[in-house]
Amino acid sequence: MGLLRDLLMGRPNGIRSKLRALLGQKPASGTGAADGASQPVVEPAEHSLRLKVEPPRGVTPPEGFDVVLHRDALEAGKIVEVIVAGTAVAVANVDGTFYAISNACAHAEGPLGEGSLKGDVVTCPYHGWQYSVKDGSCLTNPTAKVKTYPIQIVGDAVCVKL
Numbered sequence: 739m740g741l742l743r744d745l746l747m748g749r750p751n752g753i754r755s756k757l758r759a760l761l762g763q764k765p766a767s768g769t770g771a772a773d774g775a776s777q778p779v780v781e782p783a784e785h786s787l788r789l790k791v792e793p794p795r796g797v798t799p800p801e802g803f804d805v806v807l808h809r810d811a812l813e814a815g816k817i818v819e820v821i822v823a824g825t826a827v828a829v830a831n832v833d834g835t836f837y838a839i840s841n842a843c844a845h846a847e848g849p850l851g852e853g854s855l856k857g858d859v860v861t862c863p864y865h866g867w868q869y870s871v872k873d874g875s876c877l878t879n880p881t882a883k884v885k886t887y888p889i890q891i892v893g894d895a896v897c898v899k900l
């Protein structure tokens with residue numbers, strides 16, 4: 739077994755071991771990646787970085803609602819995309835009051851949860867259409883509208899109903 743390991747990984751003081759040391763990798767232990775040292779580092783997505791607080795656990799949402807956020811995860815004046823039962827929803831915090839609208843802009847399905855929020859108006863990051871997060875009305879094109887979703891706060895949990 740030691741010979742096979744040496745053939746595959748190199749001798750303890752061989753060139754492959756020295757190259758691994760130069761690259762900052764741990765030497766082969768013969769047990770694979772049991773200590774996780776050779777696991778790739780996975781950076782969280784940008785969206786994940788914005789939500790620094792996990793949704794509270796142990797909360798029973800009202801019937802038909804899903805817990806989507808901890809209320810401290812989204813500062814006032816911010817909007818974020820969450821996935822509720824496979825559907826992308828944009829949740830906004832307007833001065834401490836939460837609103838939920840479809841994440842898909844009526845123009846070309848731009849991600850409203852990645853837009854900018856000013857007051858109760860979100861601006862689509864793609865072409866700038868603007869919507870009220872309170873009622874989903876479009877300020878740019880009065881014939882357009884996005885769906886709104888009921889929202890309830892249970893303790894620290896922000897809950898959305900599709």
Ligand code: FES
Binds near residue numbers: 848863864866
């Ligand atoms: S996709 Fe939103 S403005 Fe075009």
